[in-house]
Amino acid sequence: MIVHQEDDFGCGVACVANRLQISYGQALRLFDNPAAARDKGYACKYIVRALRNAGVEAKLKHISVHKKRPTFEPDDIVFLAKSERYPFQHYLSTLSDTH
Template identity: 30%
Template sequence: MQFDALREVVQEDEWGCGVACVASILAVSYARARQLLVRHKKAKIDADESQGLELHHLALALRDGGFPVVADWDEPKPYQPGTIVLIGRARGGVEHEHYIVSVGGGWFMDPWINYPNENRQAGLRESFPKGKIFYVALVPKPGSYPR
């Protein structure tokens, strides 16, 4: 398991899983990652009219932090450390989507591993949560390494 460059970050917002993944990769606080993402979203993370973050919001914030990525709709195997993965249900809406980040060796940092417990915790998991499937990944460009 390669967890030396990435750390567990708990999501603080209802829709803040992407914020936690960006904070983990860039080695910044959750608050700093939220600032980067709010700037690109042009709204609060949990804004009623647009809950959560879209893929391009994360890609732009990571680029600002010196970690360029590309979107890949083909599931990468193996996952490189620093790959953000959007998972969800086969027939679920946005409320079933969740971002996790690969730490290498087949493990993922999940920013709300004990969902739906309100006392949120981040943790490592060896596979996607039960009932979740791969949607898309933000893969580090060659030469990009998590801080």
């Protein structure tokens, strides 16, 4: 099951849902401020906190744009910062074979 974003700024919530294989609503309840999915979104630390609230050990890892293209593991959540190439910040999920 692939979970899609349901709120304007809910891409991080959808990524958490996909990582945990739960519904969007269940993932949203793991966030301290669920209303942010509708109007402003979440900083990376809140994605990590939501995963930890579900018992998953998670950490932030910065990837420099000046280094070789990184490889991602299944179930990684990747944050794309706003840039000239990407006019809006966004979270993306890498899916494992179990999805």
